[in-house]
Amino acid sequence: KQEVTQIPAALSVPEGENLVLNCSFTDSAIYNLQWFRQDPGKGLTSLLLIQSSQREQTSGRLNASLDKSSGRSTLYIAASQPGDSATYLCAVETSGSRLTFGEGTQLTVNP
């Protein structure tokens, strides 16, 4: 059974800092890994999708890496802003198209 773990559970940083969120998964037989953002009371917004054959993806200030063999991914956020405050969720897609999510990292960026 696939299990996804995210560390840390919560993170508070001052504005402008660069930060790294971590995600690990137990079964390396994945099709892709996705990072999502969730604001309170809202649905999920897809940030980055890394196919299993890729090692990283970048979008603006966000960079996600994938090491499938070790079952790890990181999300790097550069020059953090208060608007980045949200819960960040990592999910892996395995056979059958189901996404298995971690519990998320709650990020607070203080002005």
Add this chain to the structure above:
Amino acid sequence: DTGVSQDPRHKITKRGQNVTFRCDPISEHNRLYWYRQTLGQGPEFLTYFQNEAQLEKSRLLSDRFSAERPKGSFSTLEIQRTEQGDSAMYLCASSLVTPNLGYQPQHFGDGTRLSIL
């Protein structure tokens, strides 16, 4: 692209009542997914459809739950004889999967928050 739409946004009901939620996916998407999310947790997969066919159901989807996508467009999720433990956010997502495109991100709606009194 108007995004994934879910209705209602909030539902409060008494234990034992039946409830039905609706999801309208992005129009050209052929796959539709249902997830459940409880407070402080990540979403958990419930079921998914490829067009009108329900291809996979999680063990979380007990006999009291039923999902349909009759015409391959919108979907409904019904919960019969609701219990306290059914209180959660129910999220719908859709995606377009074709042999040429490969894996595309799932796009989520804002969910229906169910509260059982």
